[in-house]
Amino acid sequence: MSELADDREGLVHSFLSPEAVRLDLSISGPVPRMLAYGIDLLCMGIVLLLLIAFLMSSSSIGAAIHHFLNGVVRGAVQQSRDAAAQHHQPANPFGGLVIALLVLVEFVVSTCYFIFWEMVTGGRSPGKLIVGLRVVRQTGLPIDLRSSVIRNLMRAVDILPAEYLVGLIAILLSPSGERLGDHVAGTVVIRLDRPETAGEIPLSAGMQKLVLTRAQLAKIGPRELQLIRGVLRRLPQVDDLRRAELVAQAAETMRVRLDLPDLPNSDGVAFLKDLLSAAERSISVR
Structure with missing residues (x-):
């Protein structure tokens, strides 16, 4: 059983543990999640650049990529010339193929990226680690492989039509701040606020000394x-x-x-x- 309540720090996801103890988890809002995703996006860009550099360094793979890119460029240039001569712009199949390929690579890399970090760190990608967030199951338990795979495959829906618009609307409408992937996977993104420093324990002025061996x-x-x-x-x-x-x-x-x-x-x-x-x-x- 779970319920949501407001406190001074924002939304709180409340649930009963197996020992019937009521536990509260502070839910992250959309702004920290967007900031964390921006950091992860930068990390993924670096990963993609390193991957491309590695592939290009291989003689056979690099030659194949170079040949493919040259073919795309030559085809685009030739079609531009034909369009200029005929005063109209025909469809460019090479451009559509490149865009589809880039979207597919980005989706695969991002999905594997988040699944990897969520499994290694228990629900914290580098962006979430820096911002102070964590993905957990709605029961408060650490995220498992099944939940991670589901929530990250659902990014294909949350990202529609562009710039995570569907996911952002779902977060704003959900009382628990869940995007569609979280709803399906049964996960929530929580804040890991630093606890306040414990205060000093006041000692009695007339305290007696306890004699111990x-x-x-x-x-x-x-x-x-x-x-x-x-x-x-x-x-x-x-x-x-x-x-x-x-x-x-x-x-x-x-x-x-x-x-x-x-x-x-x-x-x-x-x-x-x-x-x-x-x-x-x-x-x-x-």
Whole structure:
């Protein structure tokens, strides 16, 4: 089940995880996606130039390409002369063939380009990496090969009639910012906003020093410090009932971890702050 809601940062794709936890994903708007595509377009142009240079460096392939291009140029020049002599412009089959070939090459390269990067990086092409976007499935899981192939093959429709007009209209009309390829593949493009820097944990002015042995201090590792800091930073964001539960669980976990017979302080928050202060003093001395 999924729903969309507006917040201050824009659209949010909300869904329930298998554990029945509500998760929110920030949806990208059309402007960041267009910017990312522009960067990818530049990267694809470089890839095409390198590919052409490689093919031209091969004697047999280069000679064939050179012969083909010369034939196209000679045919176009001859038809121009004939048109000038007859005062009308006949159809140029060579020009249509070249345009069709270029469109086909561009579609194949772009499709393979996006599928490759989405599989290697988990949904991030170089353009999306720079802008800060990622393609994921609507369930929040990383994009898989099937979804990537479908959404990128659908570019043949989204790009119509020119300059991704169909895709842009679909993004603007969709509440989840999906182009047609995303609708069919079941994917969304999300923003990877940088989280705010965690604030300092305020310590009590009259805090008591907690006396611990070296063996007990050694048991307070990175995971224990992460637990204590996480609980203390989250307390201002939860209600009183949830606050008491979090403190009680964290304090009991640390009591068992340190083999303490009981809590030296009836105030669980003070106990956690004492533990954090003692662990940080111990680390600074090492």
